[in-house]
Amino acid sequence: MNYTKGIRSILSCLSECNFEPFKRNILMKNVYRSNHYSCKVLVVGGGTGGCSMAAKFANTFKDPKKVIIVEPSPVHFYQPMFTLIGGGLRSYEASKKTMKDTLPKDATWLKESVMSFAPEQNQITMSNGDTVQYEIMIVAVGLQLHWEKIPGLVKSLQDGLSKVCSIYGPETVPHVFSKISRVTDGTAIFTYPNSPVKCPGAPQKILYIAEEFLRKKKKVRNNVKVVYNTALPVIFGVKKYADSLWGVCKKRDIIVNLQTNLIEIDSAKQEAVFEKLDGSNETFVQKFSLLHVCPPMGPPDVLIRHSSLTNETGFLTVDPKTLRHTKYPNIYGIGDCTSTPNSKTMAAIAAQGKVLYKNIMDDLAGKPMIMAYNGYSSCPLVTGYGKCILAEFDYNLQPLETFPVDQGREYYFTYLLKAYGFPILYWNLMTRGYWDGPEFLRQYSNMIKKKKDPEAIKS
Ligand code: FAD
Ligand code: UQ1
Numbered sequence: 519m520n521y522t523k524g525i526r527s528i529l530s531c532l533s534e535c536n537f538e539p540f541k542r543n544i545l546m547k548n549v550y551r552s553n554h555y556s557c558k559v560l561v562v563g564g565g566t567g568g569c570s571m572a573a574k575f576a577n578t579f580k581d582p583k584k585v586i587i588v589e590p591s592p593v594h595f596y597q598p599m600f601t602l603i604g605g606g607l608r609s610y611e612a613s614k615k616t617m618k619d620t621l622p623k624d625a626t627w628l629k630e631s632v633m634s635f636a637p638e639q640n641q642i643t644m645s646n647g648d649t650v651q652y653e654i655m656i657v658a659v660g661l662q663l664h665w666e667k668i669p670g671l672v673k674s675l676q677d678g679l680s681k682v683c684s685i686y687g688p689e690t691v692p693h694v695f696s697k698i699s700r701v702t703d704g705t706a707i708f709t710y711p712n713s714p715v716k717c718p719g720a721p722q723k724i725l726y727i728a729e730e731f732l733r734k735k736k737k738v739r740n741n742v743k744v745v746y747n748t749a750l751p752v753i754f755g756v757k758k759y760a761d762s763l764w765g766v767c768k769k770r771d772i773i774v775n776l777q778t779n780l781i782e783i784d785s786a787k788q789e790a791v792f793e794k795l796d797g798s799n800e801t802f803v804q805k806f807s808l809l810h811v812c813p814p815m816g817p818p819d820v821l822i823r824h825s826s827l828t829n830e831t832g833f834l835t836v837d838p839k840t841l842r843h844t845k846y847p848n849i850y851g852i853g854d855c856t857s858t859p860n861s862k863t864m865a866a867i868a869a870q871g872k873v874l875y876k877n878i879m880d881d882l883a884g885k886p887m888i889m890a891y892n893g894y895s896s897c898p899l900v901t902g903y904g905k906c907i908l909a910e911f912d913y914n915l916q917p918l919e920t921f922p923v924d925q926g927r928e929y930y931f932t933y934l935l936k937a938y939g940f941p942i943l944y945w946n947l948m949t950r951g952y953w954d955g956p957e958f959l960r961q962y963s964n965m966i967k968k969k970k971d972p973e974a975i976k977s
Contacts, residue, residue: 552647552648552649553648553649554648554649554650554651555586555626555628555648555649555650555651556650556651556652557583557584557585557586557626557650557651557652557653558575558579558584558585558652558653558654559572559575559579559584559585559586559652559653559654559655559656559878560586560588560642560650560652560654560655560656561575561585561586561587561588561625561655561656561658562588562632562642562655562656562657562658562659563587563588563589563657563658563659563660563853563855564587564588564589564591564594564617564620564621564627564658565589565594565658565660565853566597566658566660566853566864566867566948566949567656567658567660567852567853567854567867567870567871568587568589568656568658568659568852568853569587569594569620569621569622569949570867570868570871570948570949570951570953571656571658571852571871571874571875571951572585572587572621572622572625572951573621573622573625573949573950573951573952574871574875574951575625575875575878575951576622576623576624576625576951577622577624577950577951578879579624580624581624582623582624582625582626583626585622585624585625585626586625586626586627586628586650586652587621587625587626587627587628588628588630588631588632588642588644588650589617589621589627589628589629590629590630590631590645591617592616592617592618592629593614593615593616593617593688594614594615594616594617594620594621594949595613595614595688596612596613596614596941596944596945597613597716597717597864598717598864598898598936598940598941598944599612599613599941600613600685600686600688600691600720601685601720601723601724601727601900602727602900602936602937603685603691603692603694603695604683604685604691604694604695604698604724604727604728604810605694605695605698605723605724605727605728605731605900606695606698606699606731607727607903607937608937610691610692612941613688613691614688615945617629620945620949622950622951628644628648628650630644630645630646630648631644631645631820632644632645632659632820633645633820634820634823634824635820635824635827637826637827637845637846637849639651640652640653640655640848642655652848653848654848654849654850654878654881654882655848655849655850656849656850656851656852656874656878657821657827657834657849657850657851657852657855657856658851658852658853658855659817659818659820659821659855660716660818660853660854660855661714661716661815661816661817661818661854661855661862662815662816662817662818662819663686663687663813663815664713664813664814664815664816665687665813667813667814668780668781668782668783668811668813668814669781669782669783670782670783670784670785671783671811671813673785674783674785674809675687675690675693675811677785678693680785681697681700681701681785681788681806681807681808681809682697682783682785682809682811683697683698683808683809683810683811684810684811684812684813685720685724685810686720686811686812686813687813694724694810697808698728698731698732698808698810699731699736700808701732701736701738701742701807701808702736702738702741702742702807703738703741703742703807704741704742704743704805704806704807704808705742705743705744705745705804705805705806705807705808706728706729706732706742706743706744706745706806706807706808706809706810707745707746707747707790707804707806707808707809707810708721708722708724708725708728708744708745708746708747708810708812709721709747709748709780709790709809709810709811709812710722710746710747710748710749710750710812711749711779711780711812711813711814711815712749712779712795712814713749713814713815713816714815714816714862715812715815715862716815716854716862716863717861717862717863717864717897718754718755718861718862718897719754719897719898719899719909720812721746721748721810721812722746722753722754722763722899723899723900723901724810725744725746725772725810726766726770726772726899726900726901726902727900727902727903728744728808728810729744729770729772729902730902730903732744733770734903742807743773744770744771744772744773745772745773745774745775745804746767746772746773746774746775747775747778747779747780747792747804748774748775748776748777748778749777749778749779749795750776750777751776751777751795752776753767753774753776754899754909755861755911755915756909756911756915756916756917757915758909758917758926759897759899759907759909759911759917759926761926762907762926762927762928763899763907766901766928775792777794777795777796778792778793778794778795779792779793779794779795780792780811781793781801783809783811788805788806788807789803789804789805789806790803790804790806790809791803792804816831816832817831817832817833817834817855818855821833821834821855826845827843827845827846827849828857829857833855833856833857834851834855834856834857835856835857836850836851836856836857836858838857838858838859838891838893838913839873839890839891840873840877840887840889840890840891841856841858841870841873841874841877841891842877842881842887847881850874850877850878852867852870852871852874853866853867853870858870858891858893859893859913860891860893860894860895860913861895861897861911862895863895863896863897864944864948865894865895865896865897865910865955866893866894866895866896868948868953868954868955869891869892869894869895869954869955869957870891871951871953871954872889872954872955872957873889873890873891874891876888876889877889892912892913892918893911893912893913893914894910894911894912894918894955894957895910895911895912896908896909896910896911896956897909898932898933898935898936898940900933900936900937901928902928904930904933905928905929905930905933906928906929906932906933906935906936907925907926907927907928907929907932908920908921908925908929908932908935908936909925910925910956918960919960919963920956920959920960920963921959921963922963922966922967922970
């Protein structure tokens, strides 16, 4: 008994100095093994939100013992690139880097999953049984893709010869462009599910790129019907951009069916079953020669299991302005997994990161939190080769545009930003903790807008 106690206290001391190799070599053979770490800031998830927040705190503390990141994946993806990979415009390789090279050097990376939270004890337990004690915890576990919720989807995505594809998964995106390229006739259907979605514009971006490919490059558009079936009652949540997108669909003969939700796929028969969400309870079958699926999504299981941390739908409950947990003051959230009612994008995370960092630093210094997130999100809606409508808006779904032009229109410069500018910005600034979104640019463009039209900017 005393022997085990002794080992435990040595382990506890070692965990303070983070001397992992020594611990493993000397103590692994003992009867009891459960490492315990402790830190000032624990970041759960090393994706966009987790990595950028860990980098901000690592840059501040410059002490790897103070910031711990728990993240199981060996690879870090720049997910916005998936749309362009699906459209044959960028290579798969350009979307990824090793997690080791992406996460900040002045932080400790534990390559595990968090299995359980003990918020009353300020502690989490990982998949290997080890625990981490924290002063502050930032939860950034993103969204889980629920491929299994559509019967027939998993099987048809695994079949390289099927006509079903998706840009949403790192393992499914490499097959999208070859499947689009094989279309010669029939009906190409693109879907949007009945669930929250990361980058709600992406299912449409791939639709527009594919349509242009079939029209301009493959020259088979006259034989192909192009259909967008969305579970939503609108084409886009912000009226200004919705109006522009209706114009694009009309001009390019794209059929849009609202409140139409994919519920089943028969890959062998090339048939998809849809339900109408307009109260009619109607279902119908549509034949396809291509089916691009945006899968249903939801918060990861680890959050669903901990209802004290979440709302009834499993999202981490944080204050929409401060991003602080509504029940536990030393827990914060960022990104796709939180209850904030913004559009779930990387652009939103950039804006949230600035607020979250300042609020946590103020709190650690015993000062009141003064910064508030306004719900900023942005979606570069690529509408074809070299064309993009750059939607930017806030919690109230009001446009909050950066550039002194009408962003409801298609531009080449916004396409260049999406295809080349943002990836550079992501890998070099955002993952290193130095990109807080384009807010600082807005004051300059507002000055130009004011000069052009003094009535245009009221605030
Ligand atoms: P993620 O980056 O998904 O990271 C979550 C991390 O948590 C993962 O690494 C995961 O391994 C880890 N994790 C999960 N469970 C656990 C656990 N139990 N323990 C520890 N770690 C865990 N945004 C834009 O702004 N512009 C765009 O043009 C754009 N286009 C997109 C196109 C596509 C096809 C997709 C898929 C996304 C796009 N996005 C875009 C959205 C953007 O990529 C996401 O909003 C953003 O990456 C979410 O960041 P996150 O940190 O919340 O989650
Ligand atoms: C953005 O900041 C960002 O984060 C890197 C994105 O992710 C890829 C975006 O797609 C967009 C649109 C923004 C917003 C930036 C500007 C300059 C409008």
